[in-house]
Each structure stands twice: as structure tokens, then as C-alpha cells.
Amino acid sequence: MTLTPIAPSAVTDALHSIGIKPGSVVLVHADAIVAAQFPAVPSPSKEQRLDLLIEAIEVAIGRNGTLVMPAFSYSFTKGEAFDLRNAPSAVGMLSERFRTRPGVLRTADPIFSFACRGPRARELCALPVKECFGAGSVFAALHWLNAHIVELGCSLTRGGTFVHYVETAHGVDYRYHKVFSGTVISPAGQSSECSVEYNVRDLTRKSEADLRRLQERLADEGKLRTAHVGRSRIMAVTASDLFDTAWKMLEEDPVSLIAEGVHV
Numbered sequence: 001m002t003l004t005p006i007a008p009s010a011v012t013d014a015l016h017s018i019g020i021k022p023g024s025v026v027l028v029h030a031d032a033i034v035a036a037q038f039p040a041v042p043s044p045s046k047e048q049r050l051d052l053l054i055e056a057i058e059v060a061i062g063r064n065g066t067l068v069m070p071a072f073s074y075s076f077t078k079g080e081a082f083d084l085r086n087a088p089s090a091v092g093m094l095s096e097r098f099r100t101r102p103g104v105l106r107t108a109d110p111i112f113s114f115a116c117r118g119p120r121a122r123e124l125c126a127l128p129v130k131e132c133f134g135a136g137s138v139f140a141a142l143h144w145l146n147a148h149i150v151e152l153g154c155s156l157t158r159g160g161t162f163v164h165y166v167e168t169a170h171g172v173d174y175r176y177h178k179v180f181s182g183t184v185i186s187p188a189g190q191s192s193e194c195s196v197e198y199n200v201r202d203l204t205r206k207s208e209a210d211l212r213r214l215q216e217r218l219a220d221e222g223k224l225r226t227a228h229v230g231r232s233r234i235m236a237v238t239a240s241d242l243f244d245t246a247w248k249m250l251e252e253d254p255v256s257l258i259a260e261g262v263h264v
Contacts, residue, residue, distance in 0.1 A: 022062030031153035066118030082110035139165035
């Protein structure tokens with residue numbers, strides 16, 4: 001398949017068109033296919049294309065904006081120590097590239113860490129690690145900051161981890177609290193023991209996320225803003241709008257966000 005080239009500035013313009021402004025806090029889930037559309041002449045490497053995409057996002061939010069990307073390692077769930085400096089992101093090459101760029105900090109959650117750069121980065125990375133999705137989590141902080149949740153080249157159904165924070169706050173019965181313990185290695189190489197509470201899903205039920213109805217509801221209510229850049233679609237919703245809509249859907253139907261609630 002041949003992709004029609006686009007300039008990185010097209011990404012910046014598309015983000016501005018869906019409400020991303022200088023100074024915004026943005027949580028970005030992205031597919032590297034967006035970067036693959038950048039011009040091949042002069043021929044940039046894969047890493048350079050990823051850098052161009054990251055820089056295009058940062059131009060959209062400006063020097064006063066904060067960029068957050070998932071850098072989930074799932075370390076404790078795999079029985080591994082969590083090395084903040086060296087544990088790779090398990091959720092895509094763009095997030096891994098961002099994690100390793102100069103000036104990027106990482107939150108200390110040994111399962112669901114985030115890479116952050118900008119004025120709010122230190123604040124997010126200073127949060128004590130006690131729970132993955134609870135009131136003291138990074139997700140809760142992003143809710144309080146009313147961050148923009150941006151799906152860049154992917155749908156809400158792929159980047160819907162924030163919904164687990166809503167489910168935890170609502171107390172859904174298809175998830176339960178489980179404690180994971182292990183060793184965290186700081187960027188300075190110091191080791192410490194840590195336990196974190198992860199609200200895991202009940203595997204005896206059809207509890208896998210199905211957010212198609214949520215995405216449709218947000219679009220119908222005008223809360224999901226969309227634009228196209230080349231062959232890719234960009235979507236954005238504020239954390240408050242996502243939280244409030246998902247909460248209402250759980251009130252109406254307790255299984256509205258999982259496969260169990262899909263009526264064939």
C-alpha cells in the first residue's frame with residue numbers, strides 16, 4: 001500500500017483543529033503508521049520519523065504544554081523488577097522512542113508507567129505509587145487536570161486504559177483488587193521494595209473491554225472531536241467528558257463497557 005506523504009505540520013494543524021492548544025496537557029496513544037506517511041526525501045530513518053511525529057505533537061501544545069504517553073512495562077505482573085531507566089515500553093515503538101528522549105521523565109508505577117515531558121511532568125512523576133487505577137493514580141491526576149486524551153491513528157477502543165480508572169471509581173463487579181509486589185530500581189540504580197494494587201478483571205466473565213458503544217456515545221454527544229491527517233484519523237476527548245460519559249453508561253448498564261454487555 002502506498003501512502004500519500006504528509007508534512008509533520010499537518011499533524012500539528014490537525015491537533016489544533018480538534019481543540020489541542022498551547023499549554024494543554026495531553027495523553028497521547030499513537031500508531032506509528034502516522035509517522036510512516038512523512039516524506040521519504042530526504043530519506044529519514046524510522047527513529048527520525050518517530051521524532052518528527054513527537055515534535056509535531058509538542059509544537060501543538062507549545063513549551064507550556066505537557067505530553068504524556070503510556071510506557072507500560074507490566075513488570076510486576078511478569079514477576080520482574082521494574083527498572084525505571086531501562087525497562088522498555090511494551091505498548092509501541094512511538095512510546096518507547098519518546099521514553100528515551102532527553103528531558104523525558106517516567107512515573108514509577110511498576111505496571112502502568114507513563115513517560116512525561118513538560119511543566120507538569122515532575123508533578124505527575126512525584127505521585128506515590130500505591131494503586132494503578134485508584135484515586136491516587138496518574139489517571140486520577142490526568143482527570144483532575146482535565147487532560148486531552150488523544151488517539152492518533154488509532155481508535156478509542158485501543159487507547160481506553162483511562163476507562164479502567166472510571167471502572168475502579170464506580171466499583172464495577174467484573175474487576176477486583178489484587179496486590180502485586182516486587183523491586184523498583186530508580187534511575188540512580190537504587191533498589192527498593194514496592195507493592196501496588198491493580199484492579200484486575202474477572203477472567204471467568206467476558207470482561208475484556210469493548211468501548212465501541214462508548215466511542216459512539218461520545219461522538220453522538222459531540223464530545224469526541226475528530227480530524228484526518230493523511231490516511232489516519234485523530235480523535236480527542238477531555239478526561240472529564242470521558243469520565244462523565246463512561247460513568248453514566250455504567251449507571252445505565254453495569255456491563256456497558258465490556259464484551260459481556262454486547263448483545264448480538
